[in-house]
Amino acid sequence: MHALTPHVYFQNMVMAVLATSLGMCKLLRERGTLQGRYGSLLWPVLLMLLGAQLLFYVEH
Numbered sequence: 001m002h003a004l005t006p007h008v009y010f011q012n013m014v015m016a017v018l019a020t021s022l023g024m025c026k027l028l029r030e031r032g033t034l035q036g037r038y039g040s041l042l043w044p045v046l047l048m049l050l051g052a053q054l055l056f057y058v059e060h
Contacts, residue, residue, distance in 0.1 A: 011053070011057055011058075014053055015050065015053055015054065015057070018046060018049055018050040018053060019050060021046050022043060022046040022047055022050055025042050025043040025046055026043045029042075029043055
């Protein structure tokens with residue numbers, strides 16, 4: 001097994017943070033804890049950021 005380059009490590013960290021944030025935001029929205037404008041806006045924005053990150057993901 002080889003060590004990850006710093007660039008790939010950073011990309012993996014960003015994807016993990018975005019995916020975790022997306023899951024937490026969706027869970028809070030469905031439970032009713034996160035309400036209003038931010039509740040309905042935040043998780044689709046996080047999903048688009050995660051999609052953009054996956055689109056430009058490269059592994060060297």
